[in-house]
Amino acid sequence: MGTQAETTVPATGTREAIRTLNPGYFALVMASGMVSLAMYHQNSRGISVLLLWVTVAAYLVVVAVSTVRVIVYRHEFLDDLYDSGRAFGLFTFVSATNVLGTRLVIDGHTSVAAGLLVVGTLAWLVLGYLIPWTAVLGTAERPVVRRANGTWFIWVVASQSIAVLAAVLEVELSEPWRQSLALLAVVSWSIGVFLYGAAGIFVALRLLLYPLLPEDLVPQYWVAMGATAITVLAGARIVEMAEAPMVHATRGLIAGTSVMFWAFGTWLIPPLIAAGVWRHVVHHVPLRYEAPWWSVIFPLGMYGVGSHYLGQADQLPIVYYIGSIESWIALGAWTITFILMLHHLIHTLGPGSR
Numbered sequence: 486m487g488t489q490a491e492t493t494v495p496a497t498g499t500r501e502a503i504r505t506l507n508p509g510y511f512a513l514v515m516a517s518g519m520v521s522l523a524m525y526h527q528n529s530r531g532i533s534v535l536l537l538w539v540t541v542a543a544y545l546v547v548v549a550v551s552t553v554r555v556i557v558y559r560h561e562f563l564d565d566l567y568d569s570g571r572a573f574g575l576f577t578f579v580s581a582t583n584v585l586g587t588r589l590v591i592d593g594h595t596s597v598a599a600g601l602l603v604v605g606t607l608a609w610l611v612l613g614y615l616i617p618w619t620a621v622l623g624t625a626e627r628p629v630v631r632r633a634n635g636t637w638f639i640w641v642v643a644s645q646s647i648a649v650l651a652a653v654l655e656v657e658l659s660e661p662w663r664q665s666l667a668l669l670a671v672v673s674w675s676i677g678v679f680l681y682g683a684a685g686i687f688v689a690l691r692l693l694l695y696p697l698l699p700e701d702l703v704p705q706y707w708v709a710m711g712a713t714a715i716t717v718l719a720g721a722r723i724v725e726m727a728e729a730p731m732v733h734a735t736r737g738l739i740a741g742t743s744v745m746f747w748a749f750g751t752w753l754i755p756p757l758i759a760a761g762v763w764r765h766v767v768h769h770v771p772l773r774y775e776a777p778w779w780s781v782i783f784p785l786g787m788y789g790v791g792s793h794y795l796g797q798a799d800q801l802p803i804v805y806y807i808g809s810i811e812s813w814i815a816l817g818a819w820t821i822t823f824i825l826m827l828h829h830l831i832h833t834l835g836p837g838s839r
Contacts, residue, residue: 509574
């Protein structure tokens, strides 16, 4: 890497922040967009619009910073790409792109959302073949399963985010596009279901075969629950799609499977809370802001929105009510984390930082 490229970034805390940027920082966009969706469905339109602006701003900033990192700190980026414990965080770009597109459809920006679907789908295809090759098959570390963690479920979330946006656009766009969007929604949903099973096996093997230290229990394990919730949302949106041969053939299967995923995701919440208590209370791991905390906020908002749609699509009032409560919990958690993030950025990027 040439020294000329490095001089384009000031030698301050900003430079170090870009160099060490977490590849999963797009989870900030995912969380903000999902809580915006949750507030829209709770009829809090003002809060939803405010969060939409935050989502758009965060997306543009993280895209810009990530681009600078790829160009200026190419070796650090490649290290992440070959790191099985971090590489799957790159799928947050796919999920963030599609979550933003899904929220924009509500305000009538279907053309922009369609463009984001194209970008998200292409990125999903590229990363879906590249990351398993580099981070799993191409790494010298063996056994790879030792590094499996909650970030592996982000691949599932990325697949289901495509299904969600495709299903939303299928209802909005004209007939020539509906068949293709229905096919894309069902295919990506189905792939996501299989990927959840695969990721679950690898992560379970890591937990069973190797010692688990408190530091290993990273916040991204919450994505295991978030992946079930977005599978529920994608399934509910597919069930609501306009009639198409692919939808007609799979509607009953998808509806039933979505209920099963909602039940399993609900069951996961108490163990995840207990794991957090074990990590931070029992073993005194400091509870301070870090980028992976957005991987907790997104599942909370996702669970609220997924429960809302499942209760509505399958006429399950108790599920609908649970989704409403969870949506407000997600808003509270997002607000606290956002304030902590701003405090962290001020101290990290401020004039006195080094």
